[in-house]
Amino acid sequence: MEPHDVPPPPYSETDIYAASSVDHQSNPAATHSHISQADDASSSRSNIVYTPPDTPQDSHHAFTGAEDCQTTASAQVYFDVRSAADHLRASAPIVHTISVSDDPSPADFPFPNWAASRDVNQQDWRTFINYLIPDYADKANFGIMDRKLRSAESDSPTPSTSARETAEPQLDDLKSSSLRRRLTNTVKEWNGGFFGPRGVSIRLLEETSTGEPKARMPSGRDSAFDAGATERVAPAASSPAAASGPIAPQGRGGWREQLYQRLGMDINERSLRMGPLTIDGDRVAFGSTLEMDSRGVRWHGRDIAEQFSGGHDRDRHAAGSRGRGTGRWWHDGSGHPARRGGGPFDTNTWGSIRRRSQSRGSSMSDSSTSSSDSNSTISSIGSLPDWDDLRDSQIPVVKQSVEAWLAHPDQIVTKAELKRAKSEIKAAKSLPQPAVASDAQQREEIKNLLSRFNDLKKHQTANLKAARKQSKAQKRAERRTRRARDRGEKKEQRRHRREHRRAERELGRQQRRHGKTPEVPVRDQAQPQQTSHPVPPNVPGPHAVPPFPMPNEHPYGPSPFFGPGRSGGPGLSFSGGWGRGHHQWQHPHAAAESSRAQAEAAREQAFQARVQAHEQAVQARARAHEMAVHQRAIAHEQAARARAQAAVQRDLAQSQAAAVSAAAQTQSQVQTSAAAHERYAAKYRAAEALEQEMEAKRVALLSLQESAEAEAIAAAKAGKGDQKRAGPSHMELNAEALERELEDLGCRIEELIFEADEEFAKTLEQEDRDDKSKVRWVE
Numbered sequence: 053m054e055p056h057d058v059p060p061p062p063y064s065e066t067d068i069y070a071a072s073s074v075d076h077q078s079n080p081a082a083t084h085s086h087i088s089q090a091d092d093a094s095s096s097r098s099n100i101v102y103t104p105p106d107t108p109q110d111s112h113h114a115f116t117g118a119e120d121c122q123t124t125a126s127a128q129v130y131f132d133v134r135s136a137a138d139h140l141r142a143s144a145p146i147v148h149t150i151s152v153s154d155d156p157s158p159a160d161f162p163f164p165n166w167a168a169s170r171d172v173n174q175q176d177w178r179t180f181i182n183y184l185i186p187d188y189a190d191k192a193n194f195g196i197m198d199r200k201l202r203s204a205e206s207d208s209p210t211p212s213t214s215a216r217e218t219a220e221p222q223l224d225d226l227k228s229s230s231l232r233r234r235l236t237n238t239v240k241e242w243n244g245g246f247f248g249p250r251g252v253s254i255r256l257l258e259e260t261s262t263g264e265p266k267a268r269m270p271s272g273r274d275s276a277f278d279a280g281a282t283e284r285v286a287p288a289a290s291s292p293a294a295a296s297g298p299i300a301p302q303g304r305g306g307w308r309e310q311l312y313q314r315l316g317m318d319i320n321e322r323s324l325r326m327g328p329l330t331i332d333g334d335r336v337a338f339g340s341t342l343e344m345d346s347r348g349v350r351w352h353g354r355d356i357a358e359q360f361s362g363g364h365d366r367d368r369h370a371a372g373s374r375g376r377g378t379g380r381w382w383h384d385g386s387g388h389p390a391r392r393g394g395g396p397f398d399t400n401t402w403g404s405i406r407r408r409s410q411s412r413g414s415s416m417s418d419s420s421t422s423s424s425d426s427n428s429t430i431s432s433i434g435s436l437p438d439w440d441d442l443r444d445s446q447i448p449v450v451k452q453s454v455e456a457w458l459a460h461p462d463q464i465v466t467k468a469e470l471k472r473a474k475s476e477i478k479a480a481k482s483l484p485q486p487a488v489a490s491d492a493q494q495r496e497e498i499k500n501l502l503s504r505f506n507d508l509k510k511h512q513t514a515n516l517k518a519a520r521k522q523s524k525a526q527k528r529a530e531r532r533t534r535r536a537r538d539r540g541e542k543k544e545q546r547r548h549r550r551e552h553r554r555a556e557r558e559l560g561r562q563q564r565r566h567g568k569t570p571e572v573p574v575r576d577q578a579q580p581q582q583t584s585h586p587v588p589p590n591v592p593g594p595h596a597v598p599p600f601p602m603p604n605e606h607p608y609g610p611s612p613f614f615g616p617g618r619s620g621g622p623g624l625s626f627s628g629g630w631g632r633g634h635h636q637w638q639h640p641h642a643a644a645e646s647s648r649a650q651a652e653a654a655r656e657q658a659f660q661a662r663v664q665a666h667e668q669a670v671q672a673r674a675r676a677h678e679m680a681v682h683q684r685a686i687a688h689e690q691a692a693r694a695r696a697q698a699a700v701q702r703d704l705a706q707s708q709a710a711a712v713s714a715a716a717q718t719q720s721q722v723q724t725s726a727a728a729h730e731r732y733a734a735k736y737r738a739a740e741a742l743e744q745e746m747e748a749k750r751v752a753l754l755s756l757q758e759s760a761e762a763e764a765i766a767a768a769k770a771g772k773g774d775q776k777r778a779g780p781s782h783m784e785l786n787a788e789a790l791e792r793e794l795e796d797l798g799c800r801i802e803e804l805i806f807e808a809d810e811e812f813a814k815t816l817e818q819e820d821r822d823d824k825s826k827v828r829w830v831e
Contacts, residue, residue, distance in 0.1 A: 127183060127241055127242070127245065128245065130179060130246075131245035131246050134176060134246065135249070136171060136246075136249035136250045137171060140170060140171060140249065140250045140251055141249055141250075141251060142251075143170070143250075143251040144251065145251050145252070145253060146166055146170070146251060146252045146253070147252075147253045147255060148164055148166070148252060148253070148254050148255070149254075149255045149256075149257050150184075150239075150254060150255070150256060150257065151257045152184075152185075152235055152256060152257075155191070156184075156185045156188070157185070157188060158178070158181050158185070158188065161177075161181050161184075163177050164177075166252070170250040170251060170252055171250060172247075172250065172252070176246070180242055180246070183238050183241075183242065184235065184238050184239070187340065190340050193353060235256055236256060239254050239255075239256045242254065326647075326651075329651055329654070331650075334346050336654055338654065338655075338658060340352075342654075342658045342661070344654070344657070349657070349658075349661050351658075351661060351662070351665060356661045356662075356664065356665045433465060433466065433467040433470050433509065434467060434470045434471065434474070435470075435506070436450065436453075436454070436470070436473070436474065436477070436502060436505065437450075437474075437477065438502075439495060439498045439499040439502050440495070442477075442498065443480075443481055443485070444485050445480050445481065445483040445484070445485055445708075446477050446480045446481055447494060447495075447498055448480075448704060448708075449476055449477050449480040449701060449704075450477055450498060450501075450502075451497070451498060451501060452697070452700065452701065452704070453473040453476070453477075453697065454501040454502065454504075454505045455501065456693075456697060457505060457508065458501070458504055458505065458508065461508055461511075461512075464512055464516075465508070465509060465512060466690070468690075469690065469694070472694060476697075476698075476701060480701075480705070483705060483708070483709070484708075484709065484712055717822070721819070721822050724818065725815060725818075725819060728811060728812075728814065728815035728818070729815065731811050732807075732808040732809075732810075732811035732812045732815070733808075735804045735805075735807050735808035735811065736804075736805070736808045738804050739801045739804035739805050739808065742797050742800055742801045742804065743797075743801055745797060746794055746797040746798065746801065749790050749793055749794050749797065750790075750794060752790055753787055753790040753791060753794065756783050756786050756787040756790065757787055759783055760781070760783045760784060760787065763781075763783070
């Protein structure tokens with residue numbers, strides 16, 4: 053026999069090392085001392101082993117698991133922070149009774165009216181209620197999940213009565229006697245650490261039903277589980293199913309319950325609870341954080357990865373002969389044997405069908421969602437105005453925008469860019485029309501550009517749809533590969549379970565065939581052999597848990613943790629078995645080793661799930677960051693391109709406006725200058741004409757003067773020069789008239805020349821001013 057297989061010596065009824073146990077029991081009000089002792093009892097590093105007596109007593113603060121120790125530590129910190137005043141200890145005691153129902157909620161515990169006088173505020177009372185019912189949120193979430201499950205079953209076209217009948221007992225057995233112990237321990241702890249120093253005592257009163265028993269909710273606590281192992285009796289043999297089903301252990305005495313309490317274990321017909329670890333059929337839960345069952349692995353109620361969702365292949369076995377101890381569940385309604393490992397109400401078959409239908413439904417939902425997303429994403433981005441609706445001032449803007457898009461066909465034209473271009477085209481509508489109208493050639497060019505732009509939009513839309521379709525096809529292929537891998541893993545696991553159950557059934561048949569009864573191994577040959585089950589040895593820790601027979605209460609399917617299923621068997625089995633040719637009681641550490649292996653596997657799986665979830669979260673954050681950086685770069689590039697286009701458009705509009713203004717100003721200047729030139733040129737021409745007329749009259753005057761002089765000379769020669777004339781001669785009168793006309797013409801010429809010079813000076817001054825203003829506008 054190996055050294056670790058040797059059982060420890062029998063334990064004594066009292067602890068020989070616990071010298072202060074009597075004082076501890078006699079002084080229950082010493083809060084800090086009893087917490088320290090409870091911590092020593094639950095610590096794996098303590099050298100003192102607290103052994104319970106033969107009959108379990110109601111000890112003060114009997115913590116049974118790791119969660120209770122953590123609760124005690126956190127509560128003690130709160131007690132230290134909210135210590136009571138000294139004068140409250142001498143106050144009159146107050147007894148407050150609280151009633152805890154099967155389904156408690158914070159609304160069942162109103163704030164008491166005496167709280168203010170005893171230094172208890174709303175936060176203190178809410179903290180106490182949170183310690184009293186810490187799983188209220190989990191139960192509320194469970195109720196929502198149960199309603200959804202019932203709704204899904206009612207909507208399903210296939211009958212699900214057998215599946216509901218199979219799942220209901222498992223849901224009802226989640227609460228066990230540990231709930232009552234936890235409530236009692238919590239009330240005692242708060243009485244000793246918080247309410248007691250304030251002169252208040254909280255009493256726990258559990259509600260009990262009178263008269264007709266009320267219908268329990270799916271997760272309600274069954275009071276039958278609170279009874280000891282000696283109170284559980286086997287079902288009546290009159291029922292065929294009960295006659296062939298497992299029988300609860302009875303007549304074993306109270307040592308097994310004491311051992312379970314020492315190890316922090318809570319065991320009933322269908323489940324096992326060891327501290328935060330709970331095993332119930334195919335469900336394994338670690339507190340309220342990690343949960344694993346046939347539907348997958350959930351972390352805080354959420355699936356951590358799709359590869360843990362399980363396969364869809366059913367456990368297929370060929371129909372074989374009826375095994376021993378199988379009962380009527382091995383036959384269908386027609387009397388023919390059903391397939392091994394299942395039956396007409398097999399939970400695995402129903403679960404497989406349900407998972408398959410859920411998978412198909414989710415796949416169809418994902419496909420429809422993806423299609424709707426695709427249709428909503430790849431939509432029309434809009435269009436530009438028609439070429440024949442454009443004004444002459446809008447043609448350059450449209451041409452510039454379309455040419456920019458056509459020059460970069462690899463860049464996707466977005467709805468925002470098109471909207472911005474349309475706003476610019478609309479703004480160009482209010483610009484002044486160019487002096488030269490657009491000809492038919494420019495209109496034809498704009499028409500061709502818009503046609504090419506529409507073809508570019510269609511091509512980009514087709515490319516986006518093809519890329520999205522390819523991405524969806526790739527995701528579907530990955531999903532099919534992952535499901536195929538999961539189905540292979542599930543198939544391999546089922547094969548291992550079948551082999552294990554087959555070995556256990558063979559072992560059970562051999563034991564029943566030889567009629568052997570289990571015997572407890574002795575330490576050496578000198579010790580007499582026990583003929584009945586003795587009190588188990590004292591175990592210092594969970595490394596030496598003796599195996600204990602447990603009946604199987606899963607008539608609808610194989611139990612992966614508590615025995616071989618419908619084929620009967622000796623009792624509790626943790627996948628390791630005892631092997632062929634060995635008795636199940638020859639290895640007292642086999643069950644403990646197998647339990648530790650299962651717990652270690654669950655922890656490893658939980659750790660891997662956390663690591664994978666963390667990696668997926670990191671990858672998702674990295675992808676999101678990369679996508680954000682890419683989108684930001686695209687946005688910056690688009691903004692820069694938009695600014696450049698706006699600058700070019702602004703310069704173009706300014707140049708067009710300058711050209712129009714310059715043309716108008718030049719034309720006005722030319723017209724003004726021509727009119728002024730015509731005015732002073734006409735005056736100059738009139739002055740020249742008057743000068744010519746004046747010159748002709750001057751010549752005529754000279755000829756008259758010469759004629760008068762010639763006449764005077766002739767008269768003098770004739771001797772008539774001394775004669776006195778009676779008046780001026782005709783020639784003299786004509787000469788005087790010509791002189792007057794010459795004088796008038798000179799005045800008129802001077803006036804015209806003065807006016808012409810004045811007009812010319814004004815014209816020069818106006819041209820000088822126009823040149824200066826043009827230089828300033830250009831600058």
